[in-house]
Amino acid sequence: MDPVRVQEAPFDMGAELNAFATTVGGAGAVVSFSGITRDVASGDLQAMEIEHYAGMTEKALERIRAEAMARFGLTDAMILHRYGRLAPGDPIMMVATASRHRADAFAGAEFLMDYLKSRAPFWKKEVTRSGAEWVAARDEDEDALSRW
Amino acid sequence: MDPVRVQEAPFDMGAELNAFATTVGGAGAVVSFSGITRDVASGDLQAMEIEHYAGMTEKALERIRAEAMARFGLTDAMILHRYGRLAPGDPIMMVATASRHRADAFAGAEFLMDYLKSRAPFWKKEVTRSGAEWVAARDEDEDALSRW
Amino acid sequence: MKLDIRYFAWLRERLGTGHETVETDAGTVAELIEELRGRDEGYAHAFSDTGAIRAAVDEDLVEFDADISRAREVAFFPPMTGG
Amino acid sequence: MKLDIRYFAWLRERLGTGHETVETDAGTVAELIEELRGRDEGYAHAFSDTGAIRAAVDEDLVEFDADISRAREVAFFPPMTGG
Numbered sequence: 162m163d164p165v166r167v168q169e170a171p172f173d174m175g176a177e178l179n180a181f182a183t184t185v186g187g188a189g190a191v192v193s194f195s196g197i198t199r200d201v202a203s204g205d206l207q208a209m210e211i212e213h214y215a216g217m218t219e220k221a222l223e224r225i226r227a228e229a230m231a232r233f234g235l236t237d238a239m240i241l242h243r244y245g246r247l248a249p250g251d252p253i254m255m256v257a258t259a260s261r262h263r264a265d266a267f268a269g270a271e272f273l274m275d276y277l278k279s280r281a282p283f284w285k286k287e288v289t290r291s292g293a294e295w296v297a298a299r300d301e302d303e304d305a306l307s308r309w
Numbered sequence: 310m311d312p313v314r315v316q317e318a319p320f321d322m323g324a325e326l327n328a329f330a331t332t333v334g335g336a337g338a339v340v341s342f343s344g345i346t347r348d349v350a351s352g353d354l355q356a357m358e359i360e361h362y363a364g365m366t367e368k369a370l371e372r373i374r375a376e377a378m379a380r381f382g383l384t385d386a387m388i389l390h391r392y393g394r395l396a397p398g399d400p401i402m403m404v405a406t407a408s409r410h411r412a413d414a415f416a417g418a419e420f421l422m423d424y425l426k427s428r429a430p431f432w433k434k435e436v437t438r439s440g441a442e443w444v445a446a447r448d449e450d451e452d453a454l455s456r457w
Numbered sequence: 458m459k460l461d462i463r464y465f466a467w468l469r470e471r472l473g474t475g476h477e478t479v480e481t482d483a484g485t486v487a488e489l490i491e492e493l494r495g496r497d498e499g500y501a502h503a504f505s506d507t508g509a510i511r512a513a514v515d516e517d518l519v520e521f522d523a524d525i526s527r528a529r530e531v532a533f534f535p536p537m538t539g540g
Numbered sequence: 541m542k543l544d545i546r547y548f549a550w551l552r553e554r555l556g557t558g559h560e561t562v563e564t565d566a567g568t569v570a571e572l573i574e575e576l577r578g579r580d581e582g583y584a585h586a587f588s589d590t591g592a593i594r595a596a597v598d599e600d601l602v603e604f605d606a607d608i609s610r611a612r613e614v615a616f617f618p619p620m621t622g623g
Binding site: 185 | 324336339344345410412419422
């Protein structure tokens, strides 16, 4: 399975976790993060539309994955991200990391998420009854990069 | 599903993740950690035997879960831990956390793991061709508690 | 030189296009932005707050002082919101 | 008073038992350890390095100065290695 995938199709996060965990060999620790389309404050989210920069996206994700692997000595890492129109409750994306000890797997997954959030070319648009609006970038997401 | 389970039976980490993720409501972030029986340095691990203090175990895990939920404002958290005889590659245990933003789900899962490692009454014994040996507690695991 | 320019998210919507090919002598991303701004009010408005815009040259994220004299494609978009 | 004592992991193996009921007047975990040590060489050896031993009173982890005058069950075990 390609460790970096960008796809329109839905995915099964449990099946992905199992597939990932069978390939990690001597690793004792597996961490996963899944992002799920959720209701915004208003509570009437109808859909989430995700645009991306085909071509740049996979390149950016592969670079982030390679950096995480090297930096935290991971035995494996995967990134999966959807684009297109998603319904509330749909999984948007997922990362998973594997390492001998848990601290590296946790740090690797957080690193992947921090970079993916602010450095991978995806843009989210929330569709509600009152219209559609692009999600604003959060300052915390940009700030999160400074810790690495 | 009981959010704290201590069982001898194997479990399917993917199925557990999916079951957990369907109940998390407005949460956008789901983090999981899975511990997998792995070969030790010698590389001839035949089995891992896990002893626990029935009675105290679930009480300790429920307390740790409640503390994590309150401290990080999690929308949900689960802990599952096996005991008995495990084969190399078998999942030993799993925690999962859910929250609105990813930082809380990550911190909550790390907190659960740190406390579970040093405060839940489980003991691991490695069975290799040359005999059986109790796993020594790692100083790092005790030290990890000091950050919370 | 001929340069492909791509726009994403609200920048694409505001400009009414996701892709165009331009003839330009701009040496940097910043110079290209200046050129685009000078085109018409729509472009001037879309590029008014450059703090809210990111750029990529040939699919690599860059700062605005990046050289584009040998670039094939430049992309403009708001801060990313994936994950 | 009557007290249930439980042993786990290598402590259980070294003592050859996981459970026993004792008659004791020990007021704290530390006093109980002293009493057990005085029993025979096996106990003295098993409890020689108390830095490597943890205790629980009625299923709650405690320090060695914990009061056990009203306890039903005291457990001794090495540092935990779950997860």
